[in-house]
Amino acid sequence: xxxxxxxxxxxxxxxxxxxxxxxxxxxxxxxxxxxxxxxxxxxxxxxxxxxxxxxxxxxxxxxxxxxxxxxxxxxxxxxxxxxxxxxxxxxxxxxxxxxxxxxxxxxxxxxxxxxxxxxxxxxxxxxxxxxxxxxxxxxxxxxxxxxxxxxxxxxxxxxxxxxxxxxxxxxxxxxxxxxxxxxxxxxxxxxxxxxxxxxxxxxxxxxxxxxxxxxxxxxxxxxxxxxxxxxxxxxxxxxxxxxxxxxxxxxxxxxxxxxxxxxxxxxxxxxxxxxxxxxxxxxxxxxxxxxxxxxxxxxxxxxxxxxxxxxxxxxxxxxxxxxxxxxxxxxxxxxxxxxxxxxxxxxxxxxxxxxxxxxxxxxxxxxxxxxxxxxxxxxxxxxxxxxxxxxxxxxxxxxxxxxxxxxxxxxxxxxxxxxxxxxxxxxxxxxxxxxxxxxxxxxxxxxxxxxxxxxxxxxxxxxxxxxxxxxxxxxx
Amino acid sequence: xxxxxxxxxxxxxxxxxxxxxxxxxxxxxxxxxxxxxxxxxxxxxxxxxxxxxxxxxxxxxxxxxxxxxxxxxxxxxxxxxxxxxxxxxxxxxxxxxxxxxxxxxxxxxxxxxxxxxxxxxxxxxxxxxxxxxxxxxxxxxxxxxxxxxxxxxxxxxxxxxxxxxxxxxxxxxxxxxxxxxxxxxxxxxxxxxxxxxxxxxxxxxxxxxxxxxxxxxxx
Ligand code: SF4
Numbered sequence: 001x002x003x004x005x006x007x008x009x010x011x012x013x014x015x016x017x018x019x020x021x022x023x024x025x026x027x028x029x030x031x032x033x034x035x036x037x038x039x040x041x042x043x044x045x046x047x048x049x050x051x052x053x054x055x056x057x058x059x060x061x062x063x064x065x066x067x068x069x070x071x072x073x074x075x076x077x078x079x080x081x082x083x084x085x086x087x088x089x090x091x092x093x094x095x096x097x098x099x100x101x102x103x104x105x106x107x108x109x110x111x112x113x114x115x116x117x118x119x120x121x122x123x124x125x126x127x128x129x130x131x132x133x134x135x136x137x138x139x140x141x142x143x144x145x146x147x148x149x150x151x152x153x154x155x156x157x158x159x160x161x162x163x164x165x166x167x168x169x170x171x172x173x174x175x176x177x178x179x180x181x182x183x184x185x186x187x188x189x190x191x192x193x194x195x196x197x198x199x200x201x202x203x204x205x206x207x208x209x210x211x212x213x214x215x216x217x218x219x220x221x222x223x224x225x226x227x228x229x230x231x232x233x234x235x236x237x238x239x240x241x242x243x244x245x246x247x248x249x250x251x252x253x254x255x256x257x258x259x260x261x262x263x264x265x266x267x268x269x270x271x272x273x274x275x276x277x278x279x280x281x282x283x284x285x286x287x288x289x290x291x292x293x294x295x296x297x298x299x300x301x302x303x304x305x306x307x308x309x310x311x312x313x314x315x316x317x318x319x320x321x322x323x324x325x326x327x328x329x330x331x332x333x334x335x336x337x338x339x340x341x342x343x344x345x346x347x348x349x350x351x352x353x354x355x356x357x358x359x360x361x362x363x364x365x366x367x368x369x370x371x372x373x374x375x376x377x378x379x380x381x382x383x384x385x386x387x388x389x390x391x392x393x394x395x396x397x398x399x400x401x402x403x404x405x406x407x408x409x410x411x412x413x414x415x416x417x418x419x420x421x422x423x424x425x426x427x428x429x430x431x432x433x434x435x436x437x438x439x440x441x442x443x444x445x446x447x448x449x450x451x452x453x454x455x456x457x458x459x460x461x462x463x464x465x466x467x468x469x470x471x472x473x474x475x476x
Numbered sequence: 477x478x479x480x481x482x483x484x485x486x487x488x489x490x491x492x493x494x495x496x497x498x499x500x501x502x503x504x505x506x507x508x509x510x511x512x513x514x515x516x517x518x519x520x521x522x523x524x525x526x527x528x529x530x531x532x533x534x535x536x537x538x539x540x541x542x543x544x545x546x547x548x549x550x551x552x553x554x555x556x557x558x559x560x561x562x563x564x565x566x567x568x569x570x571x572x573x574x575x576x577x578x579x580x581x582x583x584x585x586x587x588x589x590x591x592x593x594x595x596x597x598x599x600x601x602x603x604x605x606x607x608x609x610x611x612x613x614x615x616x617x618x619x620x621x622x623x624x625x626x627x628x629x630x631x632x633x634x635x636x637x638x639x640x641x642x643x644x645x646x647x648x649x650x651x652x653x654x655x656x657x658x659x660x661x662x663x664x665x666x667x668x669x670x671x672x673x674x675x676x677x678x679x680x681x682x683x684x685x686x687x688x689x690x691x692x693x694x695x
Contacts (some may be wrong), residue, residue: 024675031676045516052515059508063501065487070505084480136682137673154673161675184671184679191683196593211509212658222626222669222684229622229661240483245508251644252515262672265534266609269684270664277660282590282621284660294483302490 005333008356012331032319035263057310074213078275080288088118112204134223150329153315201227205238214274234285256372260314296348310373317367339367358384534610538667547695552582568597572619591623598628616661631685
């Protein structure tokens with residue numbers, strides 16, 4: 001997918017000004033958060049489970065090469081073929097080759113963020129193969145001119161019922177429906193035909209199990225089951241970091257993933273797929289391929305951002321992020337939005353291609369608190385900011401500004417004078433009100449909100465006054 | 477250089493891989509694969525009655541409906557009653573393992589075979605069931621095809637009470653003991669298929685069944 005993260009500021013301003021989007025975001029905001037809070041109460045030892053999950057992910061990432069080899073051997077023993085892709089272009093080439101080899105004309109797809117990274121749909125179309133997204137959210141976006149997803153779990157969360165009603169009326173040529181169940185049924189009927197006729201099914205993978213050489217898929221709609229049961233070929237596209245050791249580890253992670261993602265105790269379907277159909281079986285693919293993808297991941301191993309590889313793509317960090325809640329996912333400009341996207345985009349797509357993303361956070365640590373595998377997201381964002389500054393990637397004005405601030409901050413008298421003048425100026429700007437409508441030198445701050453005016457004395461003035469009265473007290 | 481070697485080579489370099497640390501790491505791996513320690517589990521009472529009650533409660537919370545019968549011979553009549561009450565068709569596709577029950581005696585036309593798009597009711601058993609979350613564990617085989625619980629709009633599953641276990645980890649141990657290796661597809665099912673993709677409003681019956689009905693056999 002094209003990287004538009006350099007347009008973060010313009011994108012987010014557009015999102016803030018988009019009345020429809022703001023309404024949709026407001027509707028969505030609370031639901032995930034409340035449901036998750038309820039669901040984690042069912043676990044007697046939520047913190048202990050988080051620790052265990054982080055340990056499972058670390059165990060593999062610390063020896064990723066060996067675990068990958070183990071998974072590969074096991075998967076091959078079950079009759080699957082294992083392929084490796086360095087980048088998105090190689091993913092597209094491999095999948096197109098597999099499709100050609102099996103005479104495939106249509107591919108049904110269950111959600112795969114990596115196929116978004118690779119721009120696989122466009123590549124398949126160019127090769128004359130029809131890709132059909134089957135997750136309802138992804139389908140809505142595909143028929144809306146391949147619109148990119150705005151959330152990793154709920155890709156069409158920015159769309160309202162009205163948006164979908166208009167869209168289905170237009171693309172299906174059916175009478176406009178206004179009830180969500182009727183719209184869902186309409187998509188079901190259209191997609192059922194595709195499930196039964198596609199020669200190839202394509203899925204991501206939530207986890208790869210080294211013990212058994214299996215892929216584990218977490219779904220609710222049943223589309224994941226369809227694309228891995230009906231077509232004769234199944235291709236799994238997944239990142240190299242997705243391996244976990246055992247089926248027991250899978251159960252531990254499963255206690256956290258659906259709860260963190262949608263607030264469910266367990267997803268409706270949880271499929272563990274191993275090898276190919278036996279000759280006497282009625283259903284299942286005859287050919288199973290794993291495409292294990294690097295696309296930036298190998299270079300994160302062993303480095304200062306390696307903790308990010310623990311991510312299980314639950315989306316909790318974005319659901320709880322005040323910035324995401326306000327601007328939505330599209331503003332982030334690539335596949336992964338929210339705090340995890342602000343770390344992943346610079347790492348996978350280049351730090352110079354996503355200058356604003358590490359700054360698109362207040363570092364309030366809501367994300368770090370909810371992350372089921374305890375990724376210290378604010379710390380990683382801060383490290384990325386440091387890297388940008390070291391590489392001279394920040395704008396000149398900011399760099400000069402920081403130098404000036406550092407110089408002044410080392411001179412207490414000057415700093416005190418500046419602070420008290422600044423506070424007086426802001427008070428004067430507020431003109432007796434509690435907040436300032438427009439900051440002349442920093443209008444971006446006040447475009448979408450008011451700036452609170454300083455009240456009373458500065459900290460230094462208060463401190464000085466206290467010292468003085470304490471000294472007087474001593475003298476008495 | 478192949479992409480495989482390129483990727484693994486960079487991972488090895490990043491981890492400072494050498495013969496010594498590889499040997500140590502392999503020992504840790506072998507231990508992890510042999511011990512298979514479960515993580516923290518929420519408390520689930522283990523007595524048979526408590527397991528059944530929890531399974532029933534959690535299944536209902538996942539929008540399944542639940543019926544309990546005394547013996548397997550009671551199953552066809554219970555299913556016929558459910559189908560009549562729901563005004564659903566009386567013909568169904570079923571797993572071969574259930575083919576021997578007296579369906580005709582209950583007024584049902586049941587065929588044991590793989591599922592087709594036109595099938596409206598699918599009847600299955602299950603490998604076992606998990607009380608913690610109200611979940612069915614289905615294992616695929618020639619006699620237990622996966623599509624019977626997927627294509628029809630109504631899925632009815634027969635669950636032996638003695639096969640209800642507390643945790644998913646218990647289900648894995650049962651599979652290891654009875655099946656040896658994992659079958660092609662293990663599907664854990666918790667209620668009818670659903671989506672929340674339009675305005676996060678949950679709608680049942682996305683691509684799979686609209687309703688899941690469980691008949692638990694106590695005997
Ligand atoms: S960073 Fe943590 S919270 Fe965010 S998607 Fe990944 S696992 Fe979930």
